[in-house]
Amino acid sequence: MNDQEREKQFEEKIAKGEIIEAKDWMPERYRKQLIRMMSQHAHSEVVGMLPEGNWITRAPSLRRKAVLLAKVQDEGGHGLYIYSGTETLNISRDELINDLLTGKAKYSSIFNYPTLSWADMGSIGWLVDGAAIINQTALAKCSYGPYARAMVRICKEENFHHKQGYEILATLMKGTKEQKQMAQDSVNRWWWPSLMMFGPSDNDSPNSAELMRWKVKRYSNDELRQRFIDRTVPQAENIGLTLPDPNLKFNETTKHYEHGEINWEEFFNVIKGNGICNKERLETRQDAHNNGAWVREASEAYAAKHEPKFVAA
């Protein structure tokens, strides 16, 4: 069988809704696209620990602190699930992490925004993780088995992240005038970047058509964004938060919320590396990696001494 016949067979499999597994033949471009998407996703989980890690020591109560620690630990775990899934595509985690540390690979732009107040822990959980859940629930049905399975695992855990964030904001909205203001200010800052998490409008998304045909993506960026807005607006109203979009209104005919224009210039600018925290996030990851080198070296030396047959040549 030549590659053209194999590709035809592959496309038929996908069209029938079959799942592709690691050892199955796949077009090089499918493999490359998945490595790009999955590693970006894994890096986002890992870098995503930083904005919240910033607040662990300043959480307002022991309960909140324990919750935030558990959430950040989950994010590290999610990064590892997805790295593990990505490695099935014949690329090593060392290579993937190297691409992150050298700035070659991207991660979600949302983590290049700073966390200025405790209320931001609420907004991140409610809005950022809320948007992530919508994306990830769709990806749990993607055509690549190892990615889909990692997503199923992640979605189960994200619900806790989502609800704890909402609880933080709901609590602040029942508090003093200053606390309400803090919550509102935080939501004002995170609303638009959260909408940008779904990526550019479908007309401007270069990879979308191919990824849809291969069923890696099952819904368009705009569809998922709409789903997020429809779900989130009533939750905001429920606790008296307003969303910073004067054009946001419910359309009785379509039964969907309409929203104002998204500032894509800002989005592309942050992707290019000009966000408030791009430099700081990358440096923090590099430091963490370099400062942890002695641990890897020591554990390797220990293993070589005690379990030589298990140490990779």
Add this chain to the structure above:
Amino acid sequence: MSASQGPLWEVFTQKKSGLPFEHAGSVHAPDREMALQNARDVYSRRNEATCIWVVLSDNIVSSSPEDVSSFFDPSNDKIYRHPNFYKTPGANFE
């Protein structure tokens, strides 16, 4: 780059005794003990497992998808291995 992150281990978890082990994913670790600990931290933060197996990925032998038809062929034409192949007039087997 500094030292590597150790070899790759495949992780299998058993939800509770009596149930089969299921593949959960993989971890990197320099030795068996750390492989088990990493597997616990990554794949069982919410009591998803009561027992974990880890095995070096290199030690797993898998059949290959290209041979799927020839490899599994011997079982295709033996419908007499299934109970509904047999006629049992009137008798109750429930």
